[in-house]
Amino acid sequence: MAGSNKRIAKGQELADITTNPPEGTKVKLADESNIFIWEVLLDGPEESVYAGGHFKLKLVLPTNYPFKPPVLSFETRIYHPNVTNDDKGSMCLGILRSDEWKPPNQIRAVLKMVRDILVTPDIDNAVEGAIAELYKSNRKWYDKQAKEWVAKYAGKK
Template sequence: MTELQSALLLRRQLAELNKNPVEGFSAGLIDDNDLYRWEVLIIGPPDTLYEGGVFKAHLTFPKDYPLRPPKMKFITEIWHPNVDKNGDVFISILHEPGEDKYGYEKPEERWLPIHTVETIMISVISMLADPNGDSPANVDAAKEWREDRNGEFKRKVARCVRKSQETAFE
């Protein structure tokens, strides 16, 4: 996959998302001259603690995309077991392809070149609705999610949702 092919693929995915938006998120380029850096706005999924939130994140694609996955980082503060305290997202489909050296994930759960921005975002929205507490990036959030979901965890998420609404369109 050449850089040109990679750029063309990203341009095609962006055009497709603009033509046929997918419910739950919107995507665009951070800088019109850089196809490898995207900004996404994720709407907190209905019937979850994140409902009503508007969370901004960045996707940074490698030059050999789709052979390797992009990195995803929330810019908006978010309290979630699978998002570390810096905002980096840790979910299976964003992990490098192939065998998991820890034996936790099957190769087919990890990055595959068939994934698109749409499939990544659907996975992230699903992650918001249903965190994976077995493999946390934020151990404190995972502990609260397991032990005090309707107390401290819920309060912290509610604060992030309110803050996201205040800063969504800055």
Template sequence: MSTKRISKEFAEVSQNPPEGFTITLPPSASLHTWHIVLTPPPSSPFHPGRFGIILTLPTDYPFKPPVVKFITRLYHPNVTNDSLGNVCLGILKPENWKPSTKIAAVLEALRNLMIEPQPDDPLEERIADEYRNDRPAWEAKARELVNRFALEEPVFPAS
């Protein structure tokens, strides 16, 4: 069932992706790993960056949530400030995940996180504090990382 649903969802989002997204399969063509490029909207401090994201679907999807990691560095309270790019996204937490949730909804939630970080549920407490208490400084650092890491096409690791 998992592969059938993943194939269907991939067909849906690759042919009609949510705004700002490009979705492809890696050269290995495993349906369980998706390469995603997100271009945040102009209202986001991460615009005009292009952010590479790897979405990994577990073999027991949709009963377990996908794992989402940024491969492009960014300065964000809900994404680890390292090369791992782990994401804290409420919809993906095991206690919140519902098998009826579709990947398109996960992508929308990611896009929303780029527009409006969630400093009350951070992975990076220091960045969350700065976001809450000194928004201009946070925006300046976010834009600096966009200029350093996100102005070119993301390069995905070979799978």
């Protein structure tokens, strides 16, 4: 396996994160035969409008990881300014941008940032402008919408 894949091939990050996951997360391979695609189960943080929700995310590692960032998307629909409001669920997170990603970064830090952004959205880097505007202009209505989506899409299965 190429040198750039050693961190993946050795399974160091995966082993660490599955045995000692960040708070409110569970991580496993989506398919045991493919170490590049991970499934992340994320509990909505208690201090957020997503509390009680259970979200499934897909994390795809590029073949040249850790030199290029992973791609993270919500498979569970979520009403959030930093996640596209479509079936792709793409996430806008600074650390995942190619110009901000650094090889020493780890998936653990990415998952912690995802939880943090559920508590405090990054309005200045929103991918859903209308949701960001609602967050700023009518927080009560935003909270209501987000909670309704949690109940509809992210309830206990």
